[in-house]
Amino acid sequence: MVATAVGQSEPGDRRPGRLELERRDVISQRSWPTIAIVVAFLVIVPVAFLSVSVLRPNTDVWRQQWQTRLPGQLLDTAVLLVGVGFGALFLGTAMAWLVTAYRFPGSRVFGWLLIAPLAMPSYVLGFVTLSVFGFGGPIAGVWRSAFGDDAWFPQIRSMGGAIIVFTLVLYPYVFLLARTALAEQAGGAYAVARSLGASPGEAARRVVFPMLRPALAAGVGIVLMETLTDFATVQYFGVDTVSVGVFRIWRGTFDRDAAAEFATLVLVVALAVIGLERALRGKARFGEAAGKAAGVSATKLTGFKAVSATVACVAVLALSFGAPTAQLVMWAIDEATGSRGTPLVGRFLDFLGNSLVLATLTAVTCMIAAVVVVNAARFSRSRVTRWATRFTAIGYAMPGPVVAIGVVLALVALDDGLEAIGLNLPGVIATGSVLGLVYAYSVRFIAPGLNAVEAGLDQVSEEVTASARSLGTRPSSIIGRIHMPLSRASVLTGSVLVAIDAVKELPIALLLRPIGFDTLSVWTFNLASESRFQQASLPALAIIVVALVPVALLSRQLAQGPEIE
């Protein structure tokens, strides 16, 4: 391999003494890949157990499912995903374009207010919509008294209704990514297109949206994952997806293996969604930011156009957040002043506490893991570390039912293992504990935390890290002195995103919670699934309030614009 070059290899013969590394150097060099591998392993274990269960399929279960519900479930899943995907893509992109490319009364405020539905769980908007627009609801009542009992009225408890509800609560994911991309990247190309004579709309269609494709694909990817993970909202609307299938088998039979096999089906759909996202994204990753003032410059709207823009924003916000929240508040006041009272209201603080404990533990776990893994990738040169980091992010590819059933299988195996080595703990410790719940939540929600920490550390150039090291600072101390102070805002944002997800999370809580450990989301779901909508208002509002705190933090950051170095 090495050809000796003429006249330049004389010093090659001298070899001073051996290179002896100190123990702590060796430990430091080896610990980064090790930590990254351990974290990746913990994330992958549940899905690995799940996949193994397919290797010994129970054909009876499959045959029975195939002959009964499965074909319909596959169809419903596909229709729902396609409908919500297009709905959120359209609504999110349109709103992002409206608030970025135009100035109209309230456009700045709407720029951050439009993410409010992030605080609204789909199962809450779902039951409020059903009770207001459903057959027995007030609107249908007024309609019937005006046009007669047989007058046509849209059936809200349907696939269409479910698609509308998911679109309204999930569009902010597309909106957020599109808005950021518009504000940071697409400005230069947009300005050039306009200077070449294109109208704003034409420049948007031909230049800006193709540039936004990676961001839009990522946003739609998240939306589809959130839709797939749900099995509460879809049940209200009578939509029978594969996730509902897992829930039904697990709750009906507690047959771990059958549920596991069904959960792999959900996983397959999730992988298909990821494949789709990658394909849509094409070779482009997120585009390069082209300097600081690279955002799309806004055109001022006047007259009718300006009013229409404001009305459109108000309408979206009202339908997705304002009106349902107002309805919940009215119900809650009713409940509080009425004689009937919310069932279990005495345990409200318990449920709230459970939700907060769970969210806090999950956020702390995820952020510690994310900070360690992302820093490991920076400090370690081995390819293994980079791969491990990438694997850690696949939690996001695993819908709630997949993670839940996978964690059950893993913890049962752990229980069995502990028993085998003579540690005979009662089974509930591993399988029915808050620890198991936090583990499942962390596997599921580490991805947003990881993304946030990665984005934060991207702000700190490799050269800054290298400079600190060459000045004699060890990696562990660089994290504390350089990396954390410089990425604090991102780490905070990440923990907040994880916490919102944890408070809103329902499927994993329903499947895995220890007996008696109910969260706000479980309480809400139990009441709403018995059609006690008005009584579900108090816990639902509590979830929205808790989730609003982090959303407000995020909004404030958006309102202030991008952080300047």
Place this chain on the structure above:
Amino acid sequence: MTSPLVVSNVVKQFGDVVAVNDVSIELQPGELLALVGPSGCGKSTLLRSVAGLLDIDAGAIELDGTLVDDGVRHLPPERRGAGLVFQEHALFPHMSVRDNVGFGLRGRSGSEAAARVAEMLDLVSLADFGDRYPHELSGGERQRVALARALAPGPGLMLFDEPFASLDHNLRVQLRLDVGRALRSTGTAAVFVTHDQTEALAIGDRIAVMRAGHLVQVGLPETVFHQPTDRFVGEFMGDASFLPVATSTGQISSALGPLRVDAGVDINSIVAMVRPDDVTFRASATGSATIVDRQYGGSGWLATARLGDGTDVLVATSHLDPPEIGSQGDLELLKGHEQVPVPLRHQS
């Protein structure tokens, strides 16, 4: 005295690409070596390997007589004690200038560290800037802070990775002088990576030229400029023309006349190099050369003269004597200037 840096047969690969291929260099104490080459030649990779930011695949690196990398074991950068300055200054944005410069001074008492910081800021003429933050500084000031920060712990070796590439010309010249002065006054040896041959010639005590992972020439600036090991080095180090050579009546010559070639050299593997300042253009209606192009450079003109056989020769002319495109004349070597026989390609 031990050498501040010995690089022995270093090989660094990225997948199938050999970025640094069997490179050996030894630095003298206090010496500034300019490492120059086109982008992608491996110069930054070599520098980063010395700093410990990359692990080498084979060979050895010694700093001040201590082996820091033998291709198997790699001492981490924090234990190598080499000072680093990057193009993107890489200051810590959340720390004041004073804290940046003092960052590497842990283990010293407070007053000792403070004195050292003051001394360093003084060295880079930023004595009053201690309380400022990086975002309050100009590009040149940031780079001087980065220099002070890297010099503060008293490294045995300084490594510069294209430090001035993003600055404008005048600032670059000034900073070059500042760096030279700071290094001389502290007696620190340095490797200075640049793709700009003017910068390399101006700053280096010696120059090392790299191409495609190989070190093709190491020598004094004037040697590398006037006696390049091959046509690539000659071309890379500055404007030059290369004329084919042939033997006629026992005399080896080019279109510009005879040249001296060592015995035993295959004349088919060499060309004759002339720099634009070696030749003059004398207008004459019967001349064999035609001016086909010209560029104005302020202190003079750079003309392209095309010979009868189609060879282009660059000629420097005085600003008093603008070459007219299309004019004819003869090219002559200036008195005392010679054509240099240059191998087409160095064997490496």
